[in-house]
Amino acid sequence: MPVFTVKSTAALERAIRLKRQLMAFYSYCLLWAGTFIGVELAAFEPNTPTLALLALIVIINVFFYLLIRTGISEQFRDPSLTIVQMAAGILLTTAILHYSRELRGAMLSIYFMVMTFGVLALDRRRMLLIAAFTQLCFTSLLIYEWFEAPQQAIFSYLVGHWLILALGLGWFIYMGGYIHNLQSRVREQRRRLHEAHNRLSAIAVRDDLTGLYNRRHFLERLEEEMSRANRENNPLHLAIIDLDHFKQVNDTYGHHAGDDVLHRFAQLAAMGLRKSDLLARYGGEEFVVLFPHTSTQACQAAMERLRNRFAQQHYSFSGDLRSKFSAGLTPYQPGESAEEFIKRADRALYQAKDLGRNRIQLAN
Known part of the structure; x- marks a missing residue:
């Protein structure tokens, strides 16, 4: 409180x-x-x-x-x-x-x-x-x-x-x-x-499994942060994260194992990011992070630290599994819509997957 x-x-x-x-x-x-x-x-x-x-x-x-x-x-x-x-x-x-x-x-x-x-x-x-x-x-x-x-x-x-x-x-x-x-x-x-x-109130804005903000709440906050960035001329970055080969985890080890991986990622991301960063589960194995008031280099560094920590995780259901993710990162362009902002980050994510996954790709 x-x-x-x-x-x-x-x-x-x-x-x-x-x-x-x-x-x-x-x-x-x-x-x-x-x-x-x-x-x-x-x-x-x-x-x-x-x-x-x-x-x-x-x-x-x-x-x-x-x-x-x-x-x-x-x-x-x-x-x-x-x-x-x-x-x-x-x-x-x-x-x-x-x-x-x-x-x-x-x-x-x-x-x-x-x-x-x-x-x-x-x-x-x-x-x-x-x-x-x-x-x-x-x-x-x-x-x-x-x-x-x-x-x-x-x-x-x-x-x-x-x-x-x-x-x-x-x-x-x-x-x-x-x-x-x-x-x-x-x-x-x-x-x-x-x-x-x-x-x-928590159910309305939180994801049940991970405890992170849900997609609806993220989209509401995204509009607010974009308005603030336009008004104050502050930098704003968006990252869309997708866990690599997550379907194979579910097919091989079961959905309980997949839930464990999702929950582990959510914990690492919540602990590794700033309190001012907005972290949410976007759907399935996709997550989004909104970085207000920070540079592109700082965002990339934070995402790389998270990627490395996530790759070092060990799970009780498999000693061989090494979890990885791909991410697309893009800065906000003043005046653009939320849909355009998200699409550019999403295109960067697919570029990261096309380039071999397990990487952070900055939007062109």
Whole structure:
């Protein structure tokens, strides 16, 4: 995968996490605004530290924002820091509940708002851990208030609130796990569809046996390279290669042996040529190579190296077989068509065969 694609994907994912963090900050602000209004309406304890809560909200969100913005959070398994952020929200909610009065039953819904942030990101086991942490925080608050002011505590209310929270968290665990599993299946289906798309794309441009580009893709790229050569006035060369006496290999040793020879040539050519050279299987035992931005002498030298390496190959099905090929090489003439370009290379190939095969023939 290209480096710029990896970087752009990482930047996009970071931008999404930053947007989620801003949404979390917005939710915190709504919570604080509700608390502030509740204090003004005497629905909360008059000593509720609204300014301290606001400062704490800003500090928490700035801290997480900087971790995500600088990329430090990407060193962790979950770059969004979902569990840590949920734990911070649960602790802050518990602190606010301490100052609530008869609104406590309604304020319990804030716990469930925090839980929604983990529905898509956490599996059932981690949702269970967060739910247990939430229930523990609320239980600790009830115990603390019981010992701090037992005369104000109403046992039935405490038990009722505790059970409501427990039942609500149980529902979140069940539904969160179901949604997470559903999302995982959707992701798996998308991954399989992406892999299938990649395989189909490869089949459309690749030859099954050799793994090289096929004829259709080569002809498309040929037009592009010719246009570029005309536009930039750069040299362009085409070589057509035909494996010598390939039919005899199939007739003598079988088609599996012929496939082995074709595959061996494809491997040698792919390793021996430049990455900028376009190598393709043209059909049967014919191959084509397009050489952009290079001289005729360099093309001839590359083809000779490939011819010599191919002739040195040994095969398991025959110790006597020495594979060879003939090739026609031609430079591109500005303004000519692809058909004319290919025909000149093809004529040079037949000249190489007429002159005894196993040679590179430059077009006249």
